[in-house]
Amino acid sequence: MSRVARTDFEEYGLSRGPFPVSGRLLLLTVDFEAFAPEMLPLWLDAMHYWATCAAQSRLHFCFFLAAEDAIRVLASGKKASRDFLAAMRRFDDAGSLFYPHNHFVFDPATGGKRLVAQEPANPPSNYRKRKSLFYDAVYRHGLDLGDWLTTIRTTHQMLLADAGCRIPRWPAFRAGGWDYGSTRQDVERYLDALRSAGFAIDSSACAGVFETATWRVGSVFGSNAFMCRRDVIEVAPCWVDDCGLDGQRLLTLRRLMALRRHGRVWTGAPGVLVVVFHFDHLFHLGTGGARRYFAVTDAARVAERIRRTCRFFSAVRHLLRLESGTFESLRARSAWPMTPPAPGAPGVGDGSGPVGGDPAIQPARSAAERR
Numbered sequence: 001m002s003r004v005a006r007t008d009f010e011e012y013g014l015s016r017g018p019f020p021v022s023g024r025l026l027l028l029t030v031d032f033e034a035f036a037p038e039m040l041p042l043w044l045d046a047m048h049y050w051a052t053c054a055a056q057s058r059l060h061f062c063f064f065l066a067a068e069d070a071i072r073v074l075a076s077g078k079k080a081s082r083d084f085l086a087a088m089r090r091f092d093d094a095g096s097l098f099y100p101h102n103h104f105v106f107d108p109a110t111g112g113k114r115l116v117a118q119e120p121a122n123p124p125s126n127y128r129k130r131k132s133l134f135y136d137a138v139y140r141h142g143l144d145l146g147d148w149l150t151t152i153r154t155t156h157q158m159l160l161a162d163a164g165c166r167i168p169r170w171p172a173f174r175a176g177g178w179d180y181g182s183t184r185q186d187v188e189r190y191l192d193a194l195r196s197a198g199f200a201i202d203s204s205a206c207a208g209v210f211e212t213a214t215w216r217v218g219s220v221f222g223s224n225a226f227m228c229r230r231d232v233i234e235v236a237p238c239w240v241d242d243c244g245l246d247g248q249r250l251l252t253l254r255r256l257m258a259l260r261r262h263g264r265v266w267t268g269a270p271g272v273l274v275v276v277f278h279f280d281h282l283f284h285l286g287t288g289g290a291r292r293y294f295a296v297t298d299a300a301r302v303a304e305r306i307r308r309t310c311r312f313f314s315a316v317r318h319l320l321r322l323e324s325g326t327f328e329s330l331r332a333r334s335a336w337p338m339t340p341p342a343p344g345a346p347g348v349g350d351g352s353g354p355v356g357g358d359p360a361i362q363p364a365r366s367a368a369e370r371r
Contacts, residue, residue, distance in 0.1 A: 007205035007219050009226070009234055012184040014191065019225040019233050020270075025329055026322035027235070027274045028059060028313060029203065031101060031174065033066035034280040035073055036294050040080060042302065046282055047087035049303050053310040055094040059317070059324045063091060063279075064101035064174045064203075067155045072111030074162070088163040097168050097326045100156040103176030104136040105143065108155055116140055124182060130210045132177020134190060145189060146196035149173070153197055172201035172235070172327040178217060180204050188229065195230035201327050202228070203274065205236035221262035222271045235327065237276045238262055243309045244281030244296075255312060265320055272330070273322060275313070282306065 009015050035043065054061055074081040088098065105114045120139050127135060137143045153171060160167050173194060180190040180202075194202055205224075208214030218224060218237035225235050239258045245251045259265070265273055282302050285295040296302060317324055 007207050007234075007236055008180075008187055009205050009228055011207065012187055014184070014187060014228050015234070016227040016229065018223075019227050019235075021225055021272055021330065022270055024265075024268075024270055024320070024322045025272045026313070026317050026320075026324045027062060027272055027327065027329075028277070028324065029062045029064060029174070029237070029274060030277045030279050031066075032063045032098075032279050033069055033101060033103070033176070034278075035066075035069040036280075036283075037073075037076060039283060039294055039297075040073065040084075042283065042297060042299060044083055044087050045299050046279070046302050046306065048090055050279075050306050050310075051087075051090035051094040051096075053306050054091075054096060057310040057314040059310060059314060060094075060326050061091070061096040062172070062326050063096060063098045065098045065156065065159065066101045066103060066176065067152055067159065068102065068104065068106040068111045068113070070111070070159050071106070071108065071155070074159075075110050085163040088159075088165055092163070092165040097328065098156070098160060098165060099168060099172045099174070099327065100152050101174050101176060102152045103132050105141050105148065108151065114141065126182075128182040128209045129179040129206075130177040132179035133175045134179045134181040134186060138181070138186075138189070145193035149193050149197035149199065153199070168326070168328055170200045170328060170331060171198060172203055173199045174202070175204040178204055178206045178210075191228050191230050191232050194232050199232065201233045201235055201330070203235050203237065203327075205234050217276070218274070220264070221273050222264035222269055224274060225272050233330070235272055235274060235330070237274045240276040240278075241309075242281055242287065243277045243279075243305055244284045245287070246301075246305070248308060251308070252312065259316065268321070273320075277309070 050061075053059075070084070073084045091098070106112060107114055120142075123139055129135070134145070137148045138145055152173075157167060175190070181187050191202075205219060206215070206217045208216050217240055221238050224238055225233065228234050239261070241255065241258070245254070262273065264271065280294075282305050283294045283296045285292040316322070323329070
């Protein structure tokens with residue numbers, strides 16, 4: 001089986017070699033974004049049901065929570081805020097963890113997109129990525145990316161404090177739109193910003209030019225975990241799964257074909273199998289350009305999609321003898337190169353209890369106080 005093309009990190013010479021992992025870890029990651037206010041009741045039902053299925057299947061999930069969307073929900077009213085935070089706690093109770101995610105520069109009080117008076121006078125030509133996080137923060141707003149990612153991490157800490165959820169001790173990040181810059185200099189800047197903001201792990205690697213045949217997210221099992229400059233660990237996705245597809249036989253076949261591309265996972269070799277879901281796909285119909293967004297409003301249909309996803313990946317875990325975990329699990333299965341963040345650093349937690357249980361964590365303002 002031929003090896004897929006290298007990710008940008010490797011192409012630009014920013015990989016310092018493999019990150020060795022002992023054992024076989026299944027990381028189920030969920031991009032938790034695109035909250036539609038009118039869909040919130042159905043969205044909340046799906047959150048509770050997903051947590052129930054995860055607990056029953058003994059699967060752990062890593063939710064990359066889009067800070068801008070969560071803040072917008074909390075700012076929309078007391079009931080919506082209370083219900084959303086309670087649903088977040090259900091995920092936490094089921095053994096899942098929340099990690100930061102962001103697509104654009106926003107107002108931390110409202111979650112609204114921060115506008116600029118005019119577009120950059122000299123934008124970079126031939127930008128290879130979707131113009132999302134990096135482009136918006138660096139080129140459109142001219143921000144110091146490390147400062148902005150620190151804001152994201154602090155905002156994320158406050159959200160978890162409001163919900164009473166655990167803060168991961170080893171924070172991971174995924175760039176919104178898979179946009180961490182277009183050139184080697186951009187990616188170097190991104191890695192420096194991650195480390196300065198206290199992030200230990202990134203899970204954003206892709207390759208090629210967006211919206212062309214060269215575009216690809218992630219890498220293959222066994223090659224997808226490596227060290228980058230500034231000691232940031234890249235744990236790239238292995239494949240993006242569509243949890244919103246119907247038709248059990250066809251969906252199972254597509255998933256098995258996707259899994260087949262990762263030949264080493266079948267051999268018993270050590271590594272990290274990283275799967276990406278998008279929670280909002282539960283409510284969509286179709287794929288690609290024919291996708292109809294938030295066209296599914298039947299709770300039973302959404303529940304079946306969740307149940308089918310958990311059932312399939314529970315079977316994969318047993319079949320391939322993988323251990324379901326979170327990014328926290330990497331430390332116990334590797335020669336961990338990182339030292340704990342300094343006391344008082346933004347977002348420091350022990351990954352085992354709510355904020356407030358660790359004296360190193362500064363008190364976060366509640367959602368009510370932020371409003």
